[in-house]
Amino acid sequence: MYTLNVNGVTYQANVTDAETPLLWVLRDVLGLTGTKYGCGIEVCGACTVLIDGQVEHSCVFDVSSAVGKKIVTIEGLSATNSHPVQKAWIQCQVPQCGYCQSGMIMATEGARRAGHHGNEILPELKNVCVCGTYERIRRAVKTL
Ligand code: FES
Ligand code: FES
Numbered sequence: 539m540y541t542l543n544v545n546g547v548t549y550q551a552n553v554t555d556a557e558t559p560l561l562w563v564l565r566d567v568l569g570l571t572g573t574k575y576g577c578g579i580e581v582c583g584a585c586t587v588l589i590d591g592q593v594e595h596s597c598v599f600d601v602s603s604a605v606g607k608k609i610v611t612i613e614g615l616s617a618t619n620s621h622p623v624q625k626a627w628i629q630c631q632v633p634q635c636g637y638c639q640s641g642m643i644m645a646t647e648g649a650r651r652a653g654h655h656g657n658e659i660l661p662e663l664k665n666v667c668v669c670g671t672y673e674r675i676r677r678a679v680k681t682l
Contacts, residue, residue: 545614556602572612583665593648634669
């Protein structure tokens, strides 16, 4: 059993293997399915979450290492789409299929929390979008 703080809520996660990736705990144990699985090898960024404010790939982050830390997932930004990154994404109609977009938004938010704004955020975004929404992402990020 691991105690996790996710989006300000304390969860008891019934997991036996300390090396279980946080991604599977978020999705399969806690039911927070906004965070997505793409590659599992830290290439695509679909699984991006913030841990103690840092951008992390939850597909390779052991659940045992997440104990005592503050985890923020896409569900934790706002339930009403009122977060600035969510608003920029809506205004610029960024998503196509949407699969990569939770990770894109969380990576963008991580860059903002690191003090980057507007075009400064772009070099921090290494996530992959197979739909090719990069131009709309650039437009949205410029407004932040
Ligand atoms: S699923 Fe984690 S980086 Fe691709
Ligand atoms: S919107 Fe489809 S993968 Fe990015």
